[in-house]
């Protein structure tokens with residue numbers, strides 16, 4: 001018995017040394033083990049359910065994840081969620097509360113019949129397989145500039161109906177037969193809540209808002225010009241209290257943003273303008289460390305399994321610089 005034990009521990013030591021040598025050889029040969037560079041969107045895009053943890057937005061809007069997400073119910077009295085097949089009606093409870101309040105307030109005001117809501121975040125946030133650089137921490141939401149119809153849309157209609165552009169075809173100006181004072185009031189109200197950090201909207205729509213004689217123009221500071229965004233607007237909330245590790249953006253510059261900064265959007269870019277570099281693919285290692293727990297908790301995605309399946313048959317898997325055993329012990 002004792003000999004057997006000594007024998008087996010000897011065998012174990014030997015195999016450990018062989019493994020160590022093999023690893024060192026491969027390092028010295030310049031062949032560092034393959035890194036776990038699975039795109040984070042492939043991991044976060046797979047999980048259908050939220051992480052059962054305390055609600056928390058982790059990281060920054062375009063580099064983070066979401067614990068304890070809540071769903072926006074797909075049909076409320078004053079809102080309907082579109083494109084249900086995407087499963088992106090998840091957010092931090094602060095975002096869900098904001099959308100419900102906005103929907104109810106606009107309906108009560110009589111200016112707008114209710115909201116058609118586009119993408120919020122995935123059940124555990126994170127990067128998405130399609131569209132959006134941001135929307136990763138459950139504090140961003142897209143709201144259509146098309147009013148809610150006075151009936152409940154079918155699931156199929158929510159897939160098929162297209163939003164309507166507010167712009168004249170091919171021009172950087174709003175089409176006044178489409179963009180009305182009701183749209184402007186909707187945007188003003190959406191920006192008016194203290195928890196709103198920014199609203200992104202097409203520069204032509206921002207200009208149309210600037211041209212209106214508002215009694216109080218302070219909301220315009222939060223309305224930020226951005227490309228696209230002429231079928232919908234994008235609301236971004238500040239980090240909610242208690243979301244440790246959530247990174248706010250700097251506040252918008254002071255003023256209503258209707259002057260030179262807005263004008264710059266309407267000038268053609270200089271001929272020698274540097275080309276925008278493509279954004280590097282986000283990997284799990286480039287997100288906050290807690291996002292791995294968010295991904296894996298309660299039967300989410302097994303990161304090591306996903307890494308292996310994307311690498312064929314790896315000899316070693318490394319995540320965040322930490323080697324992971326190929327077969328993980330049962331927990």
Ligand SMILES: [Zn+2]
Pocket residue numbers: 132135140141142233234
């Ligand atoms: Zn958006």
